[in-house]
Amino acid sequence: MATTHKTRMLIIGSGPAGLSAAIYGARAGMEPIVVQGLQPGGQLTITTDVENYPGFREVIQGPWLMQEMQAQAEHVGTRMMWDTITSVDLSGEKFTAQGDSGDVYEGDTLVIATGAQARWLGVPGEQELSGKGVSACATCDGFFYRGKKVVVIGGGNTAVEEALYLTNHSEDVTLIHRRDSLRAEKILQDRLFAHPKINVVWNKRVDSFLGGGEGGGLRALKLIDTVTGEESEIETEGAFVAIGHAPATELFKGQLAMDDTGYLLVEPGTPKTDVPGVFACGDVMDHVYRQAITAAGTGCMAALDAERFLAEKEFAEAAKVEA
Numbered sequence: 001m002a003t004t005h006k007t008r009m010l011i012i013g014s015g016p017a018g019l020s021a022a023i024y025g026a027r028a029g030m031e032p033i034v035v036q037g038l039q040p041g042g043q044l045t046i047t048t049d050v051e052n053y054p055g056f057r058e059v060i061q062g063p064w065l066m067q068e069m070q071a072q073a074e075h076v077g078t079r080m081m082w083d084t085i086t087s088v089d090l091s092g093e094k095f096t097a098q099g100d101s102g103d104v105y106e107g108d109t110l111v112i113a114t115g116a117q118a119r120w121l122g123v124p125g126e127q128e129l130s131g132k133g134v135s136a137c138a139t140c141d142g143f144f145y146r147g148k149k150v151v152v153i154g155g156g157n158t159a160v161e162e163a164l165y166l167t168n169h170s171e172d173v174t175l176i177h178r179r180d181s182l183r184a185e186k187i188l189q190d191r192l193f194a195h196p197k198i199n200v201v202w203n204k205r206v207d208s209f210l211g212g213g214e215g216g217g218l219r220a221l222k223l224i225d226t227v228t229g230e231e232s233e234i235e236t237e238g239a240f241v242a243i244g245h246a247p248a249t250e251l252f253k254g255q256l257a258m259d260d261t262g263y264l265l266v267e268p269g270t271p272k273t274d275v276p277g278v279f280a281c282g283d284v285m286d287h288v289y290r291q292a293i294t295a296a297g298t299g300c301m302a303a304l305d306a307e308r309f310l311a312e313k314e315f316a317e318a319a320k321v322e323a
Protein backbone atom coordinates (compact mmCIF):
# COMPACT_ATOMS: atom_id res chain seq x y z
CA MET A 1 0.00 0.00 0.00
CA ALA A 2 1.24 3.50 -0.85
CA THR A 3 2.61 5.41 2.11
CA THR A 4 3.14 9.13 2.70
CA HIS A 5 6.55 9.83 4.26
CA LYS A 6 6.81 13.16 6.08
CA THR A 7 10.03 14.96 6.96
CA ARG A 8 11.37 18.38 7.83
CA MET A 9 13.91 18.00 5.01
CA LEU A 10 13.24 16.07 1.86
CA ILE A 11 16.33 15.49 -0.28
CA ILE A 12 16.13 14.27 -3.87
CA GLY A 13 19.41 12.70 -4.98
CA SER A 14 22.07 10.64 -3.22
CA GLY A 15 25.34 11.91 -4.72
CA PRO A 16 27.87 13.97 -2.72
CA ALA A 17 25.49 16.97 -2.65
CA GLY A 18 22.45 15.08 -1.37
CA LEU A 19 24.37 13.02 1.17
CA SER A 20 26.27 16.03 2.51
CA ALA A 21 22.96 17.88 2.92
CA ALA A 22 21.65 14.79 4.73
CA ILE A 23 24.60 14.67 7.14
CA TYR A 24 24.18 18.34 8.07
CA GLY A 25 20.38 18.12 8.12
CA ALA A 26 20.35 15.05 10.35
CA ARG A 27 22.81 16.62 12.77
CA ALA A 28 20.54 19.69 12.95
CA GLY A 29 17.59 17.49 13.96
CA MET A 30 15.79 17.75 10.60
CA GLU A 31 15.32 13.97 10.30
CA PRO A 32 15.99 14.04 6.55
CA ILE A 33 14.75 11.61 3.97
CA VAL A 34 16.95 10.99 0.93
CA VAL A 35 15.28 9.61 -2.19
CA GLN A 36 18.15 7.93 -3.99
CA GLY A 37 17.02 7.71 -7.61
CA LEU A 38 18.32 5.39 -10.28
CA GLN A 39 21.96 6.00 -9.41
CA PRO A 40 22.38 5.55 -5.65
CA GLY A 41 25.59 7.33 -4.68
CA GLY A 42 25.55 9.44 -7.85
CA GLN A 43 28.16 9.82 -10.57
CA LEU A 44 31.18 8.88 -8.48
CA THR A 45 29.89 5.31 -8.41
CA ILE A 46 30.75 4.96 -12.10
CA THR A 47 34.38 5.95 -11.71
CA THR A 48 37.33 4.20 -10.12
CA ASP A 49 40.26 6.30 -8.91
CA VAL A 50 39.48 9.54 -7.05
CA GLU A 51 42.53 11.52 -6.05
CA ASN A 52 41.16 14.99 -5.38
CA TYR A 53 38.63 14.50 -2.58
CA PRO A 54 40.27 15.98 0.55
CA GLY A 55 41.10 13.78 3.50
CA PHE A 56 42.67 10.82 1.73
CA ARG A 57 46.39 10.64 1.09
CA GLU A 58 46.11 7.61 -1.18
CA VAL A 59 43.91 7.26 -4.26
CA ILE A 60 40.44 6.08 -3.22
CA GLN A 61 37.68 4.40 -5.20
CA GLY A 62 34.55 6.42 -6.12
CA PRO A 63 32.03 3.70 -5.12
CA TRP A 64 33.78 3.21 -1.78
CA LEU A 65 33.69 6.97 -1.04
CA MET A 66 29.96 7.08 -1.73
CA GLN A 67 29.26 4.02 0.43
CA GLU A 68 31.09 5.74 3.28
CA MET A 69 29.11 8.98 2.76
CA GLN A 70 25.84 7.05 2.83
CA ALA A 71 26.88 5.12 5.94
CA GLN A 72 27.77 8.42 7.64
CA ALA A 73 24.43 9.97 6.65
CA GLU A 74 22.53 6.95 7.99
CA HIS A 75 24.63 6.84 11.14
CA VAL A 76 23.51 10.37 12.08
CA GLY A 77 19.85 9.61 11.40
CA THR A 78 19.06 9.92 7.67
CA ARG A 79 16.35 7.70 6.18
CA MET A 80 17.40 6.41 2.74
CA MET A 81 14.61 5.56 0.30
CA TRP A 82 15.05 3.29 -2.69
CA ASP A 83 12.77 5.21 -5.01
CA THR A 84 12.80 7.67 -7.92
CA ILE A 85 10.76 10.85 -7.97
CA THR A 86 8.46 11.14 -10.97
CA SER A 87 6.73 14.46 -10.22
CA VAL A 88 6.81 17.26 -7.66
CA ASP A 89 4.40 19.91 -6.46
CA LEU A 90 6.11 23.00 -5.07
CA SER A 91 3.03 25.21 -4.93
CA GLY A 92 1.80 24.42 -1.40
CA GLU A 93 2.89 25.04 2.16
CA LYS A 94 4.56 21.58 2.13
CA PHE A 95 6.53 20.30 -0.85
CA THR A 96 5.33 16.97 -2.19
CA ALA A 97 7.06 14.48 -4.43
CA GLN A 98 5.56 11.41 -6.03
CA GLY A 99 7.75 8.31 -6.03
CA ASP A 100 7.88 5.69 -8.76
CA SER A 101 6.98 3.14 -6.06
CA GLY A 102 3.63 4.86 -5.49
CA ASP A 103 4.78 6.37 -2.19
CA VAL A 104 4.49 10.11 -1.61
CA TYR A 105 7.15 12.23 0.11
CA GLU A 106 6.24 15.43 1.92
CA GLY A 107 8.90 17.90 3.05
CA ASP A 108 8.70 21.10 5.08
CA THR A 109 11.79 22.00 3.05
CA LEU A 110 13.14 20.50 -0.16
CA VAL A 111 16.76 20.03 -1.20
CA ILE A 112 17.30 19.22 -4.86
CA ALA A 113 20.53 17.34 -5.59
CA THR A 114 19.70 15.50 -8.79
CA GLY A 115 23.01 16.21 -10.55
CA ALA A 116 23.87 16.60 -14.22
CA GLN A 117 24.87 13.70 -16.40
CA ALA A 118 27.72 14.06 -18.89
CA ARG A 119 26.60 13.61 -22.49
CA TRP A 120 28.41 10.79 -24.24
CA LEU A 121 28.91 10.14 -27.94
CA GLY A 122 27.27 6.71 -27.77
CA VAL A 123 29.76 5.07 -30.15
CA PRO A 124 31.39 1.61 -29.86
CA GLY A 125 34.12 1.25 -27.24
CA GLU A 126 33.15 4.38 -25.32
CA GLN A 127 31.37 2.66 -22.44
CA GLU A 128 33.74 -0.32 -22.33
CA LEU A 129 36.80 1.96 -22.10
CA SER A 130 35.24 4.49 -19.72
CA GLY A 131 37.70 4.84 -16.82
CA LYS A 132 40.34 3.03 -18.92
CA GLY A 133 41.31 5.95 -21.11
CA VAL A 134 37.90 7.47 -21.87
CA SER A 135 36.67 10.21 -19.54
CA ALA A 136 34.18 13.08 -19.44
CA CYS A 137 36.08 15.19 -16.93
CA ALA A 138 39.57 16.63 -17.44
CA THR A 139 39.65 18.21 -13.97
CA CYS A 140 38.93 14.78 -12.46
CA ASP A 141 41.14 12.56 -14.61
CA GLY A 142 43.68 14.77 -16.43
CA PHE A 143 46.27 14.18 -13.74
CA PHE A 144 46.30 10.45 -14.54
CA TYR A 145 47.57 11.23 -18.07
CA ARG A 146 50.66 13.21 -17.10
CA GLY A 147 53.17 13.29 -19.95
CA LYS A 148 50.86 11.39 -22.31
CA LYS A 149 49.21 12.38 -25.58
CA VAL A 150 45.54 13.20 -24.99
CA VAL A 151 42.57 14.21 -27.13
CA VAL A 152 39.44 16.22 -26.39
CA ILE A 153 36.25 15.79 -28.41
CA GLY A 154 33.88 18.75 -28.81
CA GLY A 155 33.66 22.32 -30.04
CA GLY A 156 31.99 24.36 -27.30
CA ASN A 157 33.30 26.21 -24.24
CA THR A 158 33.67 23.02 -22.20
CA ALA A 159 35.80 21.31 -24.84
CA VAL A 160 38.10 24.31 -25.19
CA GLU A 161 38.39 24.74 -21.42
CA GLU A 162 39.17 21.03 -21.01
CA ALA A 163 41.87 21.21 -23.73
CA LEU A 164 43.46 24.26 -22.10
CA TYR A 165 43.32 22.60 -18.66
CA LEU A 166 44.98 19.44 -19.99
CA THR A 167 48.05 21.41 -21.08
CA ASN A 168 48.95 21.44 -17.36
CA HIS A 169 49.61 17.72 -17.67
CA SER A 170 50.33 16.97 -21.31
CA GLU A 171 52.64 18.42 -23.96
CA ASP A 172 50.44 17.04 -26.72
CA VAL A 173 46.72 17.88 -26.65
CA THR A 174 44.53 17.45 -29.74
CA LEU A 175 41.04 18.90 -29.99
CA ILE A 176 38.82 16.96 -32.41
CA HIS A 177 35.75 18.70 -33.79
CA ARG A 178 33.23 17.52 -36.37
CA ARG A 179 32.82 20.96 -37.96
CA ASP A 180 35.25 23.52 -39.40
CA SER A 181 34.70 26.12 -36.66
CA LEU A 182 34.17 26.14 -32.90
CA ARG A 183 31.12 27.29 -30.95
CA ALA A 184 33.27 28.37 -27.99
CA GLU A 185 33.53 32.02 -26.99
CA LYS A 186 36.05 34.05 -29.02
CA ILE A 187 38.34 34.71 -26.05
CA LEU A 188 38.63 30.98 -25.36
CA GLN A 189 39.26 30.25 -29.03
CA ASP A 190 42.04 32.86 -29.08
CA ARG A 191 43.72 31.18 -26.11
CA LEU A 192 43.32 27.76 -27.70
CA PHE A 193 44.74 28.68 -31.10
CA ALA A 194 47.68 30.52 -29.50
CA HIS A 195 48.61 27.56 -27.29
CA PRO A 196 51.75 25.76 -28.46
CA LYS A 197 50.71 22.42 -26.92
CA ILE A 198 47.30 22.26 -28.63
CA ASN A 199 46.55 21.03 -32.12
CA VAL A 200 43.03 21.15 -33.64
CA VAL A 201 41.72 18.45 -35.98
CA TRP A 202 38.72 19.76 -37.99
CA ASN A 203 35.83 17.95 -39.68
CA LYS A 204 36.28 14.62 -37.97
CA ARG A 205 33.73 12.62 -36.04
CA VAL A 206 34.65 9.79 -33.69
CA ASP A 207 33.48 6.49 -35.12
CA SER A 208 34.77 4.32 -32.24
CA PHE A 209 37.20 4.06 -29.35
CA LEU A 210 39.77 1.30 -29.85
CA GLY A 211 41.18 -0.74 -26.98
CA GLY A 212 44.34 -2.83 -26.82
CA GLY A 213 46.47 -0.14 -25.20
CA GLU A 214 48.51 -0.46 -22.02
CA GLY A 215 46.71 -2.64 -19.44
CA GLY A 216 43.82 -3.21 -21.87
CA GLY A 217 43.08 0.52 -22.01
CA LEU A 218 42.46 2.95 -24.85
CA ARG A 219 44.92 2.75 -27.76
CA ALA A 220 43.37 4.96 -30.46
CA LEU A 221 40.25 6.58 -31.89
CA LYS A 222 38.85 5.71 -35.29
CA LEU A 223 37.80 8.94 -37.03
CA ILE A 224 35.66 9.65 -40.09
CA ASP A 225 36.10 12.82 -42.09
CA THR A 226 32.70 14.57 -42.15
CA VAL A 227 33.41 16.08 -45.58
CA THR A 228 35.18 13.29 -47.52
CA GLY A 229 34.11 10.24 -45.50
CA GLU A 230 37.75 9.16 -45.27
CA GLU A 231 38.67 6.93 -42.30
CA SER A 232 41.72 7.50 -40.11
CA GLU A 233 43.07 6.62 -36.66
CA ILE A 234 44.58 8.83 -34.00
CA GLU A 235 46.66 7.14 -31.32
CA THR A 236 46.09 8.30 -27.74
CA GLU A 237 45.92 6.92 -24.21
CA GLY A 238 43.43 9.49 -22.93
CA ALA A 239 40.27 10.79 -24.63
CA PHE A 240 38.02 13.39 -23.01
CA VAL A 241 34.46 13.62 -24.30
CA ALA A 242 33.39 17.24 -23.79
CA ILE A 243 30.06 17.65 -25.56
CA GLY A 244 28.09 19.02 -22.62
CA HIS A 245 26.02 17.94 -19.64
CA ALA A 246 22.32 17.38 -19.10
CA PRO A 247 21.07 18.58 -15.71
CA ALA A 248 18.34 16.36 -14.23
CA THR A 249 15.71 19.10 -13.95
CA GLU A 250 12.83 17.84 -16.08
CA LEU A 251 10.78 17.37 -12.89
CA PHE A 252 11.00 21.05 -12.00
CA LYS A 253 10.12 22.63 -15.37
CA GLY A 254 7.51 25.34 -14.92
CA GLN A 255 7.96 25.32 -11.13
CA LEU A 256 11.52 26.59 -10.64
CA ALA A 257 13.62 29.13 -12.53
CA MET A 258 16.30 27.57 -14.72
CA ASP A 259 18.69 28.81 -17.38
CA ASP A 260 18.30 27.99 -21.06
CA THR A 261 20.35 24.80 -20.68
CA GLY A 262 18.19 23.53 -17.81
CA TYR A 263 20.46 24.27 -14.82
CA LEU A 264 18.51 25.44 -11.76
CA LEU A 265 19.02 29.12 -11.01
CA VAL A 266 19.90 30.08 -7.45
CA GLU A 267 20.43 33.38 -5.66
CA PRO A 268 24.14 34.07 -6.30
CA GLY A 269 26.40 32.64 -3.59
CA THR A 270 23.55 30.66 -2.01
CA PRO A 271 21.60 27.45 -2.76
CA LYS A 272 18.26 29.34 -2.65
CA THR A 273 15.94 28.79 -5.62
CA ASP A 274 13.14 31.20 -6.47
CA VAL A 275 10.70 29.20 -4.30
CA PRO A 276 11.31 29.91 -0.58
CA GLY A 277 12.11 26.66 1.24
CA VAL A 278 13.42 24.92 -1.90
CA PHE A 279 17.20 24.68 -2.21
CA ALA A 280 19.41 23.35 -5.02
CA CYS A 281 22.94 22.03 -4.61
CA GLY A 282 25.65 20.21 -6.52
CA ASP A 283 25.91 19.77 -10.26
CA VAL A 284 22.22 20.48 -10.86
CA MET A 285 22.89 24.19 -10.20
CA ASP A 286 26.59 24.35 -11.09
CA HIS A 287 27.73 24.16 -14.70
CA VAL A 288 31.16 25.55 -13.88
CA TYR A 289 32.95 23.50 -11.21
CA ARG A 290 31.14 20.11 -11.27
CA GLN A 291 33.28 18.38 -8.64
CA ALA A 292 32.46 16.09 -5.73
CA ILE A 293 33.90 18.58 -3.24
CA THR A 294 31.91 21.53 -4.63
CA ALA A 295 28.75 19.37 -4.66
CA ALA A 296 29.39 18.40 -1.02
CA GLY A 297 30.05 22.05 -0.13
CA THR A 298 26.83 23.34 -1.64
CA GLY A 299 24.98 20.37 -0.08
CA CYS A 300 26.16 21.58 3.30
CA MET A 301 25.01 25.13 2.47
CA ALA A 302 21.57 23.86 1.38
CA ALA A 303 21.06 22.00 4.66
CA LEU A 304 22.15 24.97 6.77
CA ASP A 305 19.87 27.33 4.84
CA ALA A 306 16.96 24.86 5.04
CA GLU A 307 17.37 24.63 8.81
CA ARG A 308 17.45 28.45 9.10
CA PHE A 309 14.44 28.80 6.81
CA LEU A 310 12.34 26.51 9.01
CA ALA A 311 13.57 28.06 12.25
CA GLU A 312 12.64 31.56 11.03
CA LYS A 313 9.25 30.37 9.74
CA GLU A 314 8.42 28.57 12.99
CA PHE A 315 9.54 31.57 15.07
CA ALA A 316 7.31 33.89 13.00
CA GLU A 317 4.34 31.51 13.35
CA ALA A 318 4.83 31.22 17.13
CA ALA A 319 5.05 35.02 17.42
CA LYS A 320 1.77 35.35 15.46
CA VAL A 321 -0.01 32.92 17.82
CA GLU A 322 1.26 34.81 20.89
CA ALA A 323 0.09 38.14 19.45
Ligand SMILES: Cc1cc2nc3c(=O)[nH]c(=O)nc-3n(C[C@H](O)[C@H](O)[C@H](O)COP(=O)(O)OP(=O)(O)OC[C@H]3O[C@@H](n4cnc5c(N)ncnc54)[C@H](O)[C@@H]3O)c2cc1C
Pocket residue numbers: 012013014015016017018035036037038039040041042043044046047049050051052053083084085086113114115116117118135136137140141248251281282283284290291292293295
Ligand atom coordinates in the same frame (compact mmCIF):
# COMPACT_ATOMS: atom_id res chain seq x y z
C1 LIG B 1 33.30 9.28 -14.70
C2 LIG B 1 33.34 10.43 -13.71
C3 LIG B 1 34.45 10.63 -12.92
C4 LIG B 1 34.49 11.66 -12.01
N1 LIG B 1 35.59 11.82 -11.23
C5 LIG B 1 35.61 12.79 -10.29
C6 LIG B 1 36.73 12.95 -9.43
O1 LIG B 1 37.73 12.22 -9.54
N2 LIG B 1 36.69 13.95 -8.52
C7 LIG B 1 35.61 14.78 -8.39
O2 LIG B 1 35.62 15.65 -7.52
N3 LIG B 1 34.55 14.67 -9.21
C8 LIG B 1 34.53 13.70 -10.15
N4 LIG B 1 33.46 13.59 -10.99
C9 LIG B 1 32.37 14.57 -10.88
C10 LIG B 1 31.49 14.23 -9.68
O3 LIG B 1 31.11 12.88 -9.75
C11 LIG B 1 30.26 15.12 -9.68
O4 LIG B 1 30.66 16.48 -9.69
C12 LIG B 1 29.42 14.87 -8.42
O5 LIG B 1 29.05 13.51 -8.34
C13 LIG B 1 28.16 15.73 -8.42
O6 LIG B 1 27.45 15.40 -7.28
P1 LIG B 1 25.89 15.67 -7.16
O7 LIG B 1 25.52 15.13 -5.82
O8 LIG B 1 25.58 17.05 -7.50
O9 LIG B 1 25.21 14.79 -8.32
P2 LIG B 1 25.35 13.27 -8.75
O10 LIG B 1 26.55 12.63 -8.21
O11 LIG B 1 25.15 13.29 -10.23
O12 LIG B 1 24.08 12.58 -8.08
C14 LIG B 1 22.78 12.84 -8.55
C15 LIG B 1 21.82 11.98 -7.73
O13 LIG B 1 20.49 12.36 -8.06
C16 LIG B 1 19.71 11.21 -8.17
N5 LIG B 1 18.53 11.55 -8.98
C17 LIG B 1 18.46 12.10 -10.22
N6 LIG B 1 17.16 12.20 -10.60
C18 LIG B 1 16.41 11.72 -9.57
C19 LIG B 1 15.01 11.53 -9.36
N7 LIG B 1 14.12 11.87 -10.29
N8 LIG B 1 14.59 11.00 -8.20
C20 LIG B 1 15.49 10.67 -7.23
N9 LIG B 1 16.82 10.82 -7.37
C21 LIG B 1 17.27 11.32 -8.53
C22 LIG B 1 20.64 10.19 -8.80
O14 LIG B 1 20.17 8.86 -8.61
C23 LIG B 1 21.91 10.48 -8.01
O15 LIG B 1 21.90 9.78 -6.81
C24 LIG B 1 33.39 12.55 -11.89
C25 LIG B 1 32.26 12.36 -12.71
C26 LIG B 1 32.23 11.31 -13.61
C27 LIG B 1 31.00 11.10 -14.45
